Amino acid sequence: MQTNSARPAIEVRDLVVGNGDVTAVRGVSFTIPQGGRMGLVGESGSGKSMTALALMGLLPMGWSTRGSILHDGVDLVTQSDRALSSRRGRTLSMVFQDPLSSLNPVRRVGDQISSVIRRHTGADKRTAEAQTVELMKQMNLPRAEQLVRAYPHEISGGQRQRIMIAMALACYPQLIIADEPTTALDVTVQKQVLRLLNGAVRDRGSALLMITHDLPIIAAMCDTVAVMYAGRIVEIGPVQEVFRNPRHHYTRGLLDSQPTMDNIALDGSSRLVSIPGMVPPLHALPTGCAFNPRCPAATDKCREQMPELGAEALRAACWHPLAKVGEVAAQ
Amino acid sequence: MSTVTPFPAEVRPLLEVRQLSQVYHLNRQNLFGPRPTLKVLDTIDFAVRPGEAVGLVGESGSGKTTLTRMLTGVEKPREGQVLYDGVDVWLGGEAHRKLFRRSVQVVLQNPRSSLDPRMRVGTSLLEPLRSLRIEGDHAARVLEVLDQVGLDKNALERFPHEFSGGQLQRIAIARALMPGPKVLIADEPVSALDVSIQAQVLNLLKDLVKNLGLGLVFIAHDLSVVAYTTSRVSVMSAGKIVEVGKPLDLFNRPQADATKALVGAILSVESGLAGNALA
Ligand SMILES: Nc1ncnc2c1ncn2[C@@H]1O[C@H](COP(=O)(O)OP(=O)(O)OP(=O)(O)O)[C@@H](O)[C@H]1O
Ligand SMILES: Nc1ncnc2c1ncn2[C@@H]1O[C@H](COP(=O)(O)OP(=O)(O)O)[C@@H](O)[C@H]1O
Ligand code: SF4
Ligand SMILES: [Mg+2]
Ligand SMILES: [Mg+2]
Numbered sequence: 001m002q003t004n005s006a007r008p009a010i011e012v013r014d015l016v017v018g019n020g021d022v023t024a025v026r027g028v029s030f031t032i033p034q035g036g037r038m039g040l041v042g043e044s045g046s047g048k049s050m051t052a053l054a055l056m057g058l059l060p061m062g063w064s065t066r067g068s069i070l071h072d073g074v075d076l077v078t079q080s081d082r083a084l085s086s087r088r089g090r091t092l093s094m095v096f097q098d099p100l101s102s103l104n105p106v107r108r109v110g111d112q113i114s115s116v117i118r119r120h121t122g123a124d125k126r127t128a129e130a131q132t133v134e135l136m137k138q139m140n141l142p143r144a145e146q147l148v149r150a151y152p153h154e155i156s157g158g159q160r161q162r163i164m165i166a167m168a169l170a171c172y173p174q175l176i177i178a179d180e181p182t183t184a185l186d187v188t189v190q191k192q193v194l195r196l197l198n199g200a201v202r203d204r205g206s207a208l209l210m211i212t213h214d215l216p217i218i219a220a221m222c223d224t225v226a227v228m229y230a231g232r233i234v235e236i237g238p239v240q241e242v243f244r245n246p247r248h249h250y251t252r253g254l255l256d257s258q259p260t261m262d263n264i265a266l267d268g269s270s271r272l273v274s275i276p277g278m279v280p281p282l283h284a285l286p287t288g289c290a291f292n293p294r295c296p297a298a299t300d301k302c303r304e305q306m307p308e309l310g311a312e313a314l315r316a317a318c319w320h321p322l323a324k325v326g327e328v329a330a331q
Numbered sequence: 332m333s334t335v336t337p338f339p340a341e342v343r344p345l346l347e348v349r350q351l352s353q354v355y356h357l358n359r360q361n362l363f364g365p366r367p368t369l370k371v372l373d374t375i376d377f378a379v380r381p382g383e384a385v386g387l388v389g390e391s392g393s394g395k396t397t398l399t400r401m402l403t404g405v406e407k408p409r410e411g412q413v414l415y416d417g418v419d420v421w422l423g424g425e426a427h428r429k430l431f432r433r434s435v436q437v438v439l440q441n442p443r444s445s446l447d448p449r450m451r452v453g454t455s456l457l458e459p460l461r462s463l464r465i466e467g468d469h470a471a472r473v474l475e476v477l478d479q480v481g482l483d484k485n486a487l488e489r490f491p492h493e494f495s496g497g498q499l500q501r502i503a504i505a506r507a508l509m510p511g512p513k514v515l516i517a518d519e520p521v522s523a524l525d526v527s528i529q530a531q532v533l534n535l536l537k538d539l540v541k542n543l544g545l546g547l548v549f550i551a552h553d554l555s556v557v558a559y560t561t562s563r564v565s566v567m568s569a570g571k572i573v574e575v576g577k578p579l580d581l582f583n584r585p586q587a588d589a590t591k592a593l594v595g596a597i598l599s600v601e602s603g604l605a606g607n608a609l610a
Contacts, residue, residue, distance in 0.1 A: 043525040044496065186391035187552045187596040194598075195609045213525050219603025243600055257530040259555045260599050261582050270559050271537065274530030278495040 007073070008033045009175045009207030010055065010092075014067035017047070017054045022282050024050040026231035027067070029309075032175065032224075037201070037208040039218030039239065041254070042228035043279050048211045051228075052177045055209075056094050057084035072174060090120040093168040095197075097180040099160035103152040109163045110136075110148025113170060120171045135166045139196055158189035165197055172204050179211040194221065215258055219243055227251045230280060230290035233309065235316040245324060247316035249295045250275070289319065343417060344378035345546050346435060346514045351375040351401055351411030371397045373570040374411070379514060379546040384537070386557035386578065387550045388593055389567030395550045398567070399516050402548065403435050404428070433463050436507035440519040442499035446491045452502055453487030459509045472509060479543070480505045480535060497528030504535065514546040515539065521556060533560050554582060554593050566590045 008031045017025035025047045032038045040048050054065045057076060069076040072091045076084065088094075096102040104112055113135065114128035123131065129148075136144035139162040152160055161181060168176055178197065182190040198221055201208050210221050218225050219239060226236040227248065235248040246252045253275035277294040280286060289307050292298040297320045307317040316322075353372040359365070371394050379385050387395050400406040401413055404420055413420050415431040423431075436459070439445045446455055456473050459465075477484055480501045491499060500520060507515060517536060521529040537560060540547045549560045557564055558578035566574040566581065568589035574581065585591045602608040 043527060188390050188592050191596045191598065191609065198609055214598075215526070216598035216600050216603050216608065219600045220598060220608035221603075240604055243604055254527055255600065257527045258600060259529075259533075259553075259559050260601070261555050261558060261579070261597065262599075262601070271534055272530035272559055274534060275527040276531075278497060278528070 009036065009071070010209075011070040012051075012055070012067070013070070015051065015054060015069065016066040017050045017059065017063060018066075019063045024063075024231055024282060025054065028228075028231075028233050029067075030226055030233065030236060032207045032209060034174065035205050035207055036224065037210065037222040039222035039225040040209060040211045040228060041213060041215060041218055041225060043213060045279050045282075046228045047231040048213075048228055049179055052094065052179050052209065052211055055177060056088060056092065057081065058088075058094075089116050089167070089173070090171050091173055092175040092177065093171075093173045095161070095164050095168045095176065095178040095181045097183050099157070099164040099184075100152060102164065103160065105152055108149050108151060109155070109160075110150075113148075113163065113167050116167050117170050131170070132166075135170060136163070138200065139163075139166045140192070141166075156189075158185055158193060161185060161193050162196060165193070165200065169200050169204060169206070173206055175207045175209065176201060177209045177211070180213075181210075182217070183212070183214070197221075215243070215254060227254070230285055231282070232290070232317065234291065234318070236309065237315060245322075247321040247324070248291075248318045249297055249320075249322065250291045251316070252322060253294075289317070342380045344380050344414070345416060346402060346548075347378040347414045348375055348398075348401060348408075349412045349414065351377075351398075351408045351413070353397060353401065353406070354409050371570050372401070372408070375570075375572055377402075377565060377572065379548055381513065381546055382540060382544040383563070384540045384547040384549060384561040386561035386564035387548060387567060388552065388554055388557055388564060389589065390592065391552065393567040393589070394570045395567055396518055397570075399437065399518055399548070399550065402514075402516055403437055404431060429463075433465065433510045434513040436510060436512040436515055438500070438503050438507050438515065438517040438520050441523045442496065442503040443491065443523075445503055446499060446506075448491050450490075451487065452489055452491070452494075455491075455502070456487070456506050456509055459506060463510050465510055476505045476508045479508060479539065495528070496524050497531050500524060500528075500532050501535065504532075504539075508539070512545070514548065516548040516550070518550045519552070520549075522551065522553075529556070536560060552593075553597070554578065555597050555599075558582065566593065 011031045013029050015025055015028040016023060028051060030038060042048055053059045055069055065077050110132050114132040117123055117128040117131055132148060133144050136147060141147055141159060141162055182193050185193060194217065210218060212218060222239050225239045225242050226233045229250050235242060235251045242251060243255065246255060256273040257275060259272060275294055280290060286293055288304050289302045292302040301319050307319050309315045309317045351372055352374055355369050355371055357367045357369055375398060389395050401408050407421055418427050420428055420431045457469055460469055474484060482501055521532050524532060536547060539545050549557060551557050564576060564578050564581055565572045566587060566589055573587040574590045581590055582594055585594045598608050
């Protein structure tokens with residue numbers, strides 16, 4: 001496959017996703033270079049899945065997209081449903097949270113993978129089937145030759161998720177979107193699946209958009225992170241910088257709420273820090289910074305004017321960003 | 332197996348199981364074959380004292396939820412005893428069984444599916460009092476419990492869909508508190524919630540243990556979440572308790588393979604940033 005290495009895997013500009021007067025994504029921009037890995041983090045309802053579905057052209061009925069999504073030399077926003085459908089699984093593909101509802105329950109898992117291969121590569125049946133077994137072995141699936149004949153309900157959740165990943169990776173897409181791929185899995189299985197996804201994405205040189213509300217997963221898998229709150233990106237930058245030295249108060253709150261084994265009192269008296277309150281509903285967003293009712297540093301300015309992301313590499317949409325190490329806090 | 336007594340041993344357990352086993356029958360392989368059986372709980376000893384929070388961790392399918400079904404008396408064990416306040420709940424009289432039912436309450440993983448979507452919150456809260464036939468000033472009790480979980484009384488008129496996951500979990504906890512239980516069993520109460528909200532619910536559970544002197548049985552997959560909430564943890568694997576210890580000891584010096592697997596599965600932001608989380 002010939003790709004222009006200067007061209008990003010995806011470039012999203014001013015993406016707005018809405019349905020009538022409800023707007024779930026309110027002007028989101030980011031770029032993932034070829035082979036890059038971006039994490040998208042935020043509480044549930046912040047618009048992560050809607051962003052992903054817009055990229056895939058899979059929004060629910062009634063929802064539409066504005067802005068631009070540049071990928072593989074075209075703007076996906078202006079593409080026909082048919083053109084989008086011919087790309088899914090080929091140049092970009094997606095792994096969903098719940099593999100049981102995204103796999104066809106009445107088709108054998110092997111057939112589901114090989115038909116993706118045949119549709120996009122024109123390979124004959126035998127070749128596609130051989131590739132399927134090979135791919136399933138790469139996913140560490142036991143007894144791949146027999147497992148191809150299983151139906152989705154006959155295998156475990158972790159195995160189903162690996163089948164989904166195999167399907168998403170089958171055609172070496174430029175971009176893989178994984179939306180909470182391990183949230184439904186047991187912790188021990190979660191780590192195996194992440195490790196596999198990590199290796200498989202790397203081997204193929206695909207770019208990854210990893211959507212999760214789990215910060216450790218982003219720290220382990222991504223080089224960039226975008227933090228989403230109420231439909232907007234409020235902080236974006238290199239994972240190492242954002243997680244070590246967050247500038248937005250919401251990012252700080254998320255990091256502080258994380259349970260870790262490092263600071264647990266021996267007598268069980270530890271308390272977790274939590275962000276008070278909850279994500280505002282879409283139809284009743286506060287004016288100004290949407291985080292202001294929950295923010296310890298909010299001022300009148302925050303309640304009146306909406307902060308925008310700046311232009312630096314590490315950016316936070318905040319009127320009073322937390323200090324960088326070695327810098328005095330902005331007023 | 333390490334033994335710890337983080338709690339004065341002289342305090343009598345409120346809820347206890349002794350040498351408990353449970354066997355399930357699976358479907359026959361063929362029409363004339365024998366019915367295979369599965370030992371889901373294997374000679375379990377487990378206890379919780381007043382004001383004590385104990386954890387139960389283990390991989391999926393290890394038997395945690397099955398054990399809670401025994402602890403709450405919804406299922407009778409094949410072998411062994413379930414004791415509430417020192418009396419066997421299956422051998423004691425009707426009055427004791429009634430006291431037990433009311434004194435041990437459960438909070439489940441997903442508040443959205445455990446609360447009736449068509450019922451106002453106020454009605455849902457009264458449900459346990461009605462089904463347990465508890466007399467008294469119900470309206471006053473509702474207000475008292477709302478206060479304990481930090482909810483406003485205007486929540487009573489609203490329906491579940493009007494709340495966030497974290498608020499709903501508070502409502503579910505409130506409902507469990509209504510009959511005035513002495514032991515609360517929380518089965519993965521935060522797995523369905525966002526991190527920032529998880530913290531609110533975990534802190535609430537800790538406060539209840541401290542302020543009301545409740546016994547808490549806290550079940551999870553994730554050892555780091557359990558470590559925040561409890562002072563003693565039992566690790567389950569394939570129906571057995573394979574290790575018991577203080578959370579930090581289990582984390583630093585896991586003995587059983589199942590404990591090692593759970594410790595190895597913990598991902599942290601720090602290990603991720605250091606680049607060795609998935610090694
Ligand atoms: N009614 C039943 N009949 C047959 N087997 C059952 C029944 N209920 C549970 N099991 C089996 O018993 C074992 C223990 O199940 P249990 O639900 O207690 O696990 P768990 O530790 O709570 O798991 P999870 O973390 O996934 O909730 C599993 O192998 C399960 O398949
Ligand atoms: N099918 C749908 N119909 C109506 N509203 C929806 C639908 N899916 C999501 N939403 C709304 O869009 C917003 C963003 O949701 P989503 O992108 O799923 O959030 P996240 O993935 O970050 O949890 C939420 O307010 C949600 O309620
Ligand atoms: S803009 Fe104001 S309210 Fe928003 S995060 Fe920054 S300080 Fe807090
Ligand atoms: Mg989502
Ligand atoms: Mg369970």
